[in-house]
Amino acid sequence: MKKRGLSLLILTTFLFFFPACNKQSSEPPVSTGEKETVVQSIPSETSEEVAGVEDLEKEKDVEKLNKESEEPFPKGKKEGKETVFLRISQDYGAVMLAEKEVPFKPKMSVMDGLNHIFPDEVETAYGGSYVQGMGSLRSQSGGLGKPRQDWFFFVNGIFADVGALDYLLEPGEKVWWDYHPWQMLQGTNAVIGCYPEPFVHGYRGKTKVTVILYCAAEKELALQLATALKNMGVQEMKLVEVTNELLQERAGPTLVVGKWQDLRGNAYLADLNQAFKKNGTFIHFTENSLELLDYTGKKAREFSMGAGVITAFGETAGEDSPLWLVAGVDDEGLRNAVSLFVERPAQISGFLGAAVLSGEVMRLPFTP
Missing domain, CATH: 3.30.379 (Chitobiase; domain 2)
Structure with a gap:
């Protein structure tokens, strides 16, 4: 297990290069049905x-x-019940570890969904919101020719701006956890x-x-x-x-x-x-x-x-x-x-x- 000081340094550096979202749009959508509004930025x-x-x-x-x-991806329902979909993989999706629909519950966090699949195999840090280990795959600080490797998660293809405890899911959402090597300056904030x-x-x-x-x-x-x-x-x-x-x-x-x-x-x-x-x-x-x-x-x-x-x-x-x-x-x-x-x-x-x-x-x- 890495020392807590080193883990804190890595997390601080990570957060520096992946800032929280500060770009929002309050413009109303354009409806394709009977009710229509106007997106002001599009003439x-x-x-x-x-x-x-x-x-x-x-x-x-x-x-x-x-x-x-x-x-x-499944559409968020299984036998009439609302669900969320979780995928867990390695090396940018090249190695699939698990895929599962889990029952949706009100105030369900990303971490709750993860624990549903791996109830005793997730190791966390910093208040339980940061995953530093899942099964045998643990955060690695790199060095001596080895790359940094960590767990990252995306919700609906968007790299989350909060920890796994703090993102509350909606029915039908898709969560993708992936363990992969990464470079300090190469930030991926969206995936297909x-x-x-x-x-x-x-x-x-x-x-x-x-x-x-x-x-x-x-x-x-x-x-x-x-x-x-x-x-x-x-x-x-x-x-x-x-x-x-x-x-x-x-x-x-x-x-x-x-x-x-x-x-x-x-x-x-x-x-x-x-x-x-x-x-x-x-x-x-x-x-x-x-x-x-x-x-x-x-x-x-x-x-x-x-x-x-x-x-x-x-x-x-x-x-x-x-x-x-x-x-x-x-x-x-x-x-x-x-x-x-x-x-x-x-x-x-x-x-x-x-x-x-x-x-x-x-x-x-x-x-x-």
């Missing part, structure tokens, strides 16, 4: 409401779009592996409008994403051409779809791409290629044609409006990424991020 004259998705549904068989997995979250249940009981941003030439692909999301239970969406302002002031969970050559002129995305060593996406677009990174931020593989990605990014821990990037190095890569999202969503379940090439889905980041 109505430049946006496409989800009503446009219904036209696409007439042309496409929604069941076919999601035939391989209609439910990457809880899809269709956070688009269905949001974060901390608040579900915001889903915004799909697209380049002018990719409106059809944006509509395909909207159809898939609607089929997964997402109720409120807006489709809008991408602007820097909408990326900086996100009104809710936001997806951006396009080829990198069309997206790179956006200042926000260009800055995000240049911060590849610390933004937690583990990808980097160069002038003519896509680099896929390992967990230390070093290039592991590189592709110049046919590669697409689905990754997520949050400015801080607990951000309820993360940015998802569905992009490609070229037309083929973009189609590959959209096809993965629309037709094979089960294949990204339990992934921090994903790259796709010729049908091969690669887990991000790469690990030894």
